[in-house]
Amino acid sequence: MSPTPHALDRLIQEFTKLPGIGPKTAERLVYYLLKQPKENLSLLAESLNQVKTEVTVCSRCYRFSDQNPCLICADKKRDHSLICVVAESQNIPVIEKTNAFNGLYHVLGGLISPLEGTTPDKLHISELEARLKANGVKEVILALNPDVDGETTSLYLSQLIKPQGIKVTKLARGLPMGADLEYADEITLESALTGRREL
């Protein structure tokens, strides 16, 4: 005789499938939900179903969107000669919030990582090439994480795109806002030195 109702066990199991959520956290979440008004359970279930039916992938930039082409790709006021390459869809809102970019995006769907078996053909790289050939793109900005996979992917893409006569840039490296020189790592400090700017 199981002391926990079957439906509870099943929901706990479903939560455990999520990244970073172990059995104990899942249990805590489920019992929390049970103590809430039943409407909250419905709201969460509804939202999940809504995401399933409404969210699609833009066939141009491969970001998650509720329209295809997405609002950014369809916007004629944006600079269509500028493409910012990101690893994942969720990187886009962060860049949009800066208001410093007015071009289009391209989501790779990951980064090249030989160790994890992510080879270039598993990413939306051929689709990026097709976009570059078709349109009058002047510059590609690589906005990838400053780590091994990010650098590998940046190098691969720049060698692929540069021969087409398109300018390839990547985000500046340097000290982040509020950093303490004393605790900055050597690579960051070196980047900050070589990339120093005149005032």
Next chain:
Amino acid sequence: MSPTPHALDRLIQEFTKLPGIGPKTAERLVYYLLKQPKENLSLLAESLNQVKTEVTVCSRCYRFSDQNPCLICADKKRDHSLICVVAESQNIPVIEKTNAFNGLYHVLGGLISPLEGTTPDKLHISELEARLKANGVKEVILALNPDVDGETTSLYLSQLIKPQGIKVTKLARGLPMGADLEYADEITLESALTGRREL
């Protein structure tokens, strides 16, 4: 123009309502779900709805159950003269797993905590009193957390129940399995000394 689809924003918001899940974690969970097959979204949504419709509260012991009275309360093989008082429903499976208890349970729904405004009338204490008066209960085991709120509640309950001529016990304090004497705190060690057992 929001760069994130509305349905995504809504689901992120729903996840943020859960305890210990901030906006960044919620975003990570939602984007993870989007990358899974769409069936997984349905499974989670279904499980939530199933919990909503199938899980009820046992009107005797106040634990979450799919039956009323629950399987434990309805089981005639269990010792109905023994009641184990716990703070929350999720404490029961842990005790059941020990196979060391064959009585019934009573879920308080929290602990007395004047600072958080949880007074005895907000817990299932009057219902516990009614159970004790009606049935031939011989012993009440208080299985509450060994912290300030747990001790306060234990004291309150023992003063309430003892005058009725019912034995009140609480879980033993002492060194947990695998503990290192050197790192044991003084209160635990004191409990272990005063509660020492002959071999």
